[in-house]
Amino acid sequence: MNSLNVNRDEMDDADFRAEFRAFLAEHYPAELKQDFHRPFRRLRGEPANDWQRTLQKHGWRAPAWPRESGGMGLSFRKQLIYHEELEHAGVARIIDLGETQLGPTIIKMGSPEQSEYYLPRILNCEHVWCQGYSEPNAGSDLASLRTSAELDGDEFVVNGQKIWTTHANDSTHIFTLVRTGKFEKKQQGISFLLIDLDTPGISIRPIINLAGEDEFCEVFFENVRVPKANLVGELHQGWTVAKALLGYERVWIGSPALAGKALALGEHLVQQLGLEDDRGVMDELAQLQADLHDYRLLYSRTCDAIADSGKAPGPEVSMLKVYASELLHRLTEFNVEIGAEYGAVVGDVEIGGVSTADMQADLYWQLMMARPVTIFAGANEIQRDILAKTVLGLQA
Amino acid sequence: MQEMDEFIAMLRDSAEGFLADFQASPGAKTEIAVPRPLNRELWTAMAELGWLGLLLPESQGGLALPVSAAAELADVMGRYRFPVPYIEAAIMPAQILAAADNEALAAELISGETLFSLAWQDRAGSDAAFAACVLSDGQISGQKSFVAAVEPGSQLLVCVSSVNGPAIVLVNSDADGITAQRSATASGSFCQLSFDKVTCTPLLAGTGAEQALASAIAAGRLLASAFLSGLSRACLRDTVDYLNQRQQFGRKLSSFQSVSHRCVDMHIHIELAEAVWRVAAEAGDEASLSAAKARASDTAQDVCRQAVQLHGAMGFTEECSVGEYLRLALQYGNWLGSAKSMRRAFQSARTAEALA
Numbered sequence: 001m002n003s004l005n006v007n008r009d010e011m012d013d014a015d016f017r018a019e020f021r022a023f024l025a026e027h028y029p030a031e032l033k034q035d036f037h038r039p040f041r042r043l044r045g046e047p048a049n050d051w052q053r054t055l056q057k058h059g060w061r062a063p064a065w066p067r068e069s070g071g072m073g074l075s076f077r078k079q080l081i082y083h084e085e086l087e088h089a090g091v092a093r094i095i096d097l098g099e100t101q102l103g104p105t106i107i108k109m110g111s112p113e114q115s116e117y118y119l120p121r122i123l124n125c126e127h128v129w130c131q132g133y134s135e136p137n138a139g140s141d142l143a144s145l146r147t148s149a150e151l152d153g154d155e156f157v158v159n160g161q162k163i164w165t166t167h168a169n170d171s172t173h174i175f176t177l178v179r180t181g182k183f184e185k186k187q188q189g190i191s192f193l194l195i196d197l198d199t200p201g202i203s204i205r206p207i208i209n210l211a212g213e214d215e216f217c218e219v220f221f222e223n224v225r226v227p228k229a230n231l232v233g234e235l236h237q238g239w240t241v242a243k244a245l246l247g248y249e250r251v252w253i254g255s256p257a258l259a260g261k262a263l264a265l266g267e268h269l270v271q272q273l274g275l276e277d278d279r280g281v282m283d284e285l286a287q288l289q290a291d292l293h294d295y296r297l298l299y300s301r302t303c304d305a306i307a308d309s310g311k312a313p314g315p316e317v318s319m320l321k322v323y324a325s326e327l328l329h330r331l332t333e334f335n336v337e338i339g340a341e342y343g344a345v346v347g348d349v350e351i352g353g354v355s356t357a358d359m360q361a362d363l364y365w366q367l368m369m370a371r372p373v374t375i376f377a378g379a380n381e382i383q384r385d386i387l388a389k390t391v392l393g394l395q396a
Numbered sequence: 397m398q399e400m401d402e403f404i405a406m407l408r409d410s411a412e413g414f415l416a417d418f419q420a421s422p423g424a425k426t427e428i429a430v431p432r433p434l435n436r437e438l439w440t441a442m443a444e445l446g447w448l449g450l451l452l453p454e455s456q457g458g459l460a461l462p463v464s465a466a467a468e469l470a471d472v473m474g475r476y477r478f479p480v481p482y483i484e485a486a487i488m489p490a491q492i493l494a495a496a497d498n499e500a501l502a503a504e505l506i507s508g509e510t511l512f513s514l515a516w517q518d519r520a521g522s523d524a525a526f527a528a529c530v531l532s533d534g535q536i537s538g539q540k541s542f543v544a545a546v547e548p549g550s551q552l553l554v555c556v557s558s559v560n561g562p563a564i565v566l567v568n569s570d571a572d573g574i575t576a577q578r579s580a581t582a583s584g585s586f587c588q589l590s591f592d593k594v595t596c597t598p599l600l601a602g603t604g605a606e607q608a609l610a611s612a613i614a615a616g617r618l619l620a621s622a623f624l625s626g627l628s629r630a631c632l633r634d635t636v637d638y639l640n641q642r643q644q645f646g647r648k649l650s651s652f653q654s655v656s657h658r659c660v661d662m663h664i665h666i667e668l669a670e671a672v673w674r675v676a677a678e679a680g681d682e683a684s685l686s687a688a689k690a691r692a693s694d695t696a697q698d699v700c701r702q703a704v705q706l707h708g709a710m711g712f713t714e715e716c717s718v719g720e721y722l723r724l725a726l727q728y729g730n731w732l733g734s735a736k737s738m739r740r741a742f743q744s745a746r747t748a749e750a751l752a
Contacts, residue, residue: 289743297668297675322664388657392632392636394655394656
């Protein structure tokens with residue numbers, strides 16, 4: 001067994017992969033794996049925190065963080081292997097925004113005191129963070145946000161509302177973009193502020209989504225007093241602070257992992273329903289198989305180029321988000337369509353096998369869980385605008 | 397590895413110069429429904445650049461480069477919509493001559509003094525190659541379909557069946573007993589060839605013949621994929637230039653989302669096409685090769701058709717170059733495996749892999 005001091009970034013790629021694979025096989029609970037019933041399973045709340053602590057205990061937590069901050073200090077290439085192995089093992093996704101968003105932001109832009117206080121508490125799940133960016137009138141057009149923070153002595157007074165805040169109801173803290181001033185450009189005068197959700201004046205209302213889950217919430221702020229020390233980076237510079245991580249976000253959202261799970265379900269359904277001799281279905285399946293095959297190659301080619309350059313991803317990674325999310329749409333739609341009457345069911349249904357055992361499926365859930373992927377983190381229409389302008393040079 | 401990367405960069409550079417000059421020359425424009433004869437002077441110039449013998453072994457006077465290098469060249473040719481049957485008359489016949497280990501014939505191919513053409517296909521939409529033509533008593537009789545780049549005096553490498561199984565034989569296209577029915581393609585022509593007791597020279601037999609043909613088809617598919625990928629990229633680039641310049645309703649066409657978003661989707665498909673052919677060039681397995689040809693065939697035809705629409709009425713004329721792109725996309729997108737048939741081949745190969 002490895003001690004926490006092992007620098008896994010120095011390992012050979014193949015050894016690294018083998019060790020992580022063995023670790024996952026030994027430690028990840030079988031009942032929490034992604035399966036045909038819940039191909040995009042997510043963990044939240046205590047099961048999520050338990051698993052994160054297991055990773056932490058064995059030195060597998062926070063792959064992208066530097067070692068001096070308590071992370072694994074993995075190169076981008078090793079991070080890709082790490083994610084591939086999570087996918088391979090069917091480990092459920094965890095939206096740990098403390099690890100993936102806030103930690104790197106504090107490491108890059110925060111004060112030493114903020115690093116010292118917050119980073120260990122993210123790693124041991126004492127603090128669970130959610131992201132307060134979107135507002136009712138500031139979604140893809142994020143810079144139009146209006147939640148205000150006015151300085152009053154040593155405290156900001158925050159008023160306003162956030163929405164689509166994923167897992168706010170499981171979180172202890174929220175990192176926010178708030179308006180601290182009005183300037184010529186709307187991107188100016190935004191600040192990056194850390195807020196404890198236990199602070200008086202905050203209320204949270206979960207919103208039930210089309211998949212039947214209360215994953216996202218509205219968060220209301222009414223005269224919420226936040227210490228000035230909770231500002232990350234300079235006052236009014238929050239847009240720059242937040243933007244620094246957007247490229248990486250699009251790389252991970254572009255991962256072919258979810259599409260891989262959806263295709264595996266589709267291939268299983270074809271067998272389950274005895275459709276192997278239906279030329280029309282098989283041609284449609286061939287298109288989807290080829291699309292995912294080709295996309296996996298493009299994804300790894302793009303990631304390799306990022307790893308080789310040693311630079312942060314550029315605007316071209318928007319194409320990953322666009323293609324992966326739309327492929328996920330098409331795959332989940334195929335699964336509903338070939339399901340025939342089973343595709344009309346809202347919720348669980350037992351599908352009898354033609355040549356295989358019966359399976360429990362929920363074709364509705366997988367269809368609906370795929371919907372927001374084309375919307376969040378900048379709707380695909382916005383991504384196309386970015387690509388048209390910056391990559392293709394189409395003039396406005 | 398690094399040496400090869402540098403060599404490929406040089407190869408691409410020199411190709412860019414040569415192909416740009418050609419594109420600016422008066423003979424570059426292709427015509428509609430007219431079989432395009434192979435320009436022998438141009439062919440000799442390509443021979444001098446070493447392109448004809450790129451893949452042949454050094455022992456036969458070639459450059460012994462990996463097929464991935466030839467694919468890089470094909471990508472650049474696509475970018476200049478080069479209407480010359482390089483894949484048909486150089487790459488595919490060279491794979492047969494390399495397998496036959498025939499130094500004299502290889503030398504003729506490399507120098508460009510003799511033209512070769514691979515007469516393999518029995519019928520449309522099929523890889524069947526050894527049934528429609530029969531060898532008996534040193535003579536062949538039967539049919540071959542879609543034989544590309546047959547010129548006066550070409551040496552034909554004909555796939556035939558014999559009592560001992562499949563074989564590849566050599567006949568001259570001017571020989572007695574051969575009749576040809578010619579149709580135009582973008583870069584030349586297809587011939588439907590009939591053979592009536594044509595005397596031939598044996599080259600390859602048995603599994604050797606089958607393997608040589610398989611490697612010729614694989615190389616052809618790879619290069620066609622790279623060519624189509626480069627072609628699509630150039631066609632989209634020209635379209636973007638046009639959209640940035642043309643104004644309607646007081647705005648540049650490029651500023652309309654319905655237009656720019658379509659360009660973005662084309663761009664993503666081109667990126668996919670390039671990622672796949674590059675992997676297929678290294679891996680060489682049937683699944684990735686079929687996927688590469690399927691993706692490139694679909695992408696090129698889609699991009700070029702959309703370019704017609706995005707150029708408006710101008711795109712429907714022979715005044716701009718969109719038609720030349722589209723005709724090449726039709727040629728290489730439907731020859732050596734259409735998108736649909738290649739996707740089916742990909743699916744079979746993938747299923748076979750999963751079961752293995």
